[in-house]
Amino acid sequence: MNQAESLVLYNTLKREKQVFVPQDPERVTLYACGPTVYNQAHIGNARPAVIFDLLFKLLSRLYPKVVYARNITDVDDKINAAAAEQNVTIDVIANRYSDAYHTDMAALGVGLPSIEPRATDHIPQMIDMIERLVANGHAYEAEGHVLFAIESFAGYGALSGRDTGEMLAGARVGVVDFKRHPGDFVLWKPSVEPQPGWDSPWGWGRPGWHLECSVMSETHLGETIDIHGGGQDLVFPHHENEIAQSVCAHGGKVFARYWMHNGFVTCKRRKMSKSLGNTLVVSELLKQANGEVLRYLLLSAQYRQPLDWSEEALTRVQRTLDRVYGVLRDAAAKYGPFQAAQSPGDKFMAALLDDLNTPDALAELNSEARRLANADDADAARQSAGALLAAGELIGLFREDPASWLAGDTEGLDDALIDQLIVERNTARKERNFARADEIRDQLQAMGITLEDVADSTRWRRASEQG
RNA sequence: GGCCAGGUGGCAGAGUGGUUAUGCUGCGGCCUGCAAAGCCGUCUACGCCGGUUCGAUUCCGACCCUGGCCUCCA
Numbered sequence: 001m002n003q004a005e006s007l008v009l010y011n012t013l014k015r016e017k018q019v020f021v022p023q024d025p026e027r028v029t030l031y032a033c034g035p036t037v038y039n040q041a042h043i044g045n046a047r048p049a050v051i052f053d054l055l056f057k058l059l060s061r062l063y064p065k066v067v068y069a070r071n072i073t074d075v076d077d078k079i080n081a082a083a084a085e086q087n088v089t090i091d092v093i094a095n096r097y098s099d100a101y102h103t104d105m106a107a108l109g110v111g112l113p114s115i116e117p118r119a120t121d122h123i124p125q126m127i128d129m130i131e132r133l134v135a136n137g138h139a140y141e142a143e144g145h146v147l148f149a150i151e152s153f154a155g156y157g158a159l160s161g162r163d164t165g166e167m168l169a170g171a172r173v174g175v176v177d178f179k180r181h182p183g184d185f186v187l188w189k190p191s192v193e194p195q196p197g198w199d200s201p202w203g204w205g206r207p208g209w210h211l212e213c214s215v216m217s218e219t220h221l222g223e224t225i226d227i228h229g230g231g232q233d234l235v236f237p238h239h240e241n242e243i244a245q246s247v248c249a250h251g252g253k254v255f256a257r258y259w260m261h262n263g264f265v266t267c268k269r270r271k272m273s274k275s276l277g278n279t280l281v282v283s284e285l286l287k288q289a290n291g292e293v294l295r296y297l298l299l300s301a302q303y304r305q306p307l308d309w310s311e312e313a314l315t316r317v318q319r320t321l322d323r324v325y326g327v328l329r330d331a332a333a334k335y336g337p338f339q340a341a342q343s344p345g346d347k348f349m350a351a352l353l354d355d356l357n358t359p360d361a362l363a364e365l366n367s368e369a370r371r372l373a374n375a376d377d378a379d380a381a382r383q384s385a386g387a388l389l390a391a392g393e394l395i396g397l398f399r400e401d402p403a404s405w406l407a408g409d410t411e412g413l414d415d416a417l418i419d420q421l422i423v424e425r426n427t428a429r430k431e432r433n434f435a436r437a438d439e440i441r442d443q444l445q446a447m448g449i450t451l452e453d454v455a456d457s458t459r460w461r462r463a464s465e466q467g
Numbered sequence: 468g469g470c471c472a473g474g475u476g477g478c479a480g481a482g483u484g485g486u487u488a489u490g491c492u493g494c495g496g497c498c499u500g501c502a503a504a505g506c507c508g509u510c511u512a513c514g515c516c517g518g519u520u521c522g523a524u525u526c527c528g529a530c531c532c533u534g535g536c537c538u539c540c541a
Contacts, residue, residue: 045540045541047541049541077539160537161469162469162537209539230541231541232471232536233535233539233540233541234540235536236537261541263472264541266534266535271534271535272541273539274540301479301480305472305480312478313478316479316491319490319491320489320490323505326505327505330504357481359479359480359490362481362490363488363489364488364489367488374505374506437500438502441502450503451503452503453499453503453504461503
């Protein structure tokens with residue numbers, strides 16, 4: 001059986017699920033729009049990172065070679081603004097926040113892509129692409145700007161379902177007199193000090209935002225890539241413009257064969273966005289929950305659906321993960337240690353292969369945990385635990401040791417004192433002095449420690465309710 | 468105004484033309500000195516109105532509602 005044949009993806013371009021057939025099975029190419037590094041990543045920014053990280057891992061199981069590029073936008077007006085405000089150069093800002101991004105993503109179990117290209121490392125290639133577009137009549141120079149002429153590309157609007165002729169209707173497109181069509185977008189624009197800039201045939205300037213993705217995917221992945229992903233808000237204009245640039249620069253060749261777009265993380269059902277000021281920063285969330293909790297929550301809805309973020313949801317996921325970790329610990333004590341199996345169970349795989357149906361995959365994972373809890377011999381336990389851990393490896397969960405997971409953040413706790421109290425309590429229990437025993441348990445509970453008496457010993461974990 | 472999603476049990480969230488999602492919570496039980504943990508059981512779910520069908524939450528049509536894109540945005 002060939003699992004690769006059954007990967008199905010929803011293609012935004014076609015508005016339907018399609019069987020994924022790579023251009024070249026020996027080299028599958030994936031490009032996802034990465035962060036613009038001008039401040040800290042919020043949890044909404046983390047969703048595509050987690051989704052495409054999972055897709056990358058899944059594809060890597062199916063094909064011998066997968067090249068995944070996730071860019072870093074390190075030249076942008078917002079970076080300029082941040083740099084000016086803090087009186088530093090843009091690379092200081094870009095480096096600071098790309099480092100922060102890496103730290104945050106690592107905590108969420110997001111691995112590094114195969115390539116992480118930066119816009120400023122590709123200026124010559126950008127200029128080259130602009131020259132090609134000007135030469136073949138798809139772009140024109142006007143007042144120091146170079147603009148892409150959307151009317152020169154018949155396919156413009158296909159991805160987002162827009163009609164070039166009706167683009168004036170909304171009347172929100174910035175009308176600038178030197179544009180031939182209001183929808184024409186900037187490939188290159190002039191810079192003035194202290195803005196960053198590079199020499200070009202059109203004078204000293206900087207690239208437009210959309211250009212970098214076309215150029216970097218061309219440079220690192222080739223003219224036609226298999227999958228291009230990003231957030232739903234990038235469909236228009238960003239991805240529409242990328243298509244226009246790339247297709248026109250490549251003599252009409254298809255740019256990306258499958259387009260995938262993730263839904264938003266919402267807060268009280270409203271899109272979380274920096275302009276609305278309702279963002280939750282990843283590094284802050286990591287102070288109240290383990291990265292796996294955040295990852296599980298991000299995966300708890302199918303990627304195209306909106307995901308409403310809340311404290312309650314966070315608590316819920318924490319409990320779910322605690323339970324599975326508890327099962328893992330108990331079963332390991334009885335039948336362990338366990339090792340991940342070669343591959344997760346068929347149902348788990350089938351769920352992921354169906355357009356990354358992560359809620360279904362997680363449901364299967366929970367069912368496997370139940371099977372593990374109910375296992376009544378070592379073989380059954382090993383099999384369930386193996387499948388569970390293999391699923392965890394693929395989806396990025398259960399990477400921690402169960403005991404330390406359940407102990408939680410032990411900072412500020414005095415292990416020796418806890419152990420001493422437990423010994424004291426067990427002595428009391430042996431003497432059937434239950435009043436004293438319960439008193440000690442209450443004392444520990446007040447310290448945030450919950451006791452669990454098992455067969456012939458007593459263990460503890462972090463209390464699930466914290467103030 | 469144009470385009471695109473979606474409305475499922477107390478909550479979150481999959482899915483299906485007729486059969487148990489899964490998780491969290493509540494309730495009952497097993498276990499326990501009592502708890503905790505785990506397990507078992509359980510709570511009249513599919514926005515509204517028509518249509519197709521032997522049968523629709525699942526297909527078709529209308530309607531209502533919610534959110535998103537059309538400007539930077541994951």
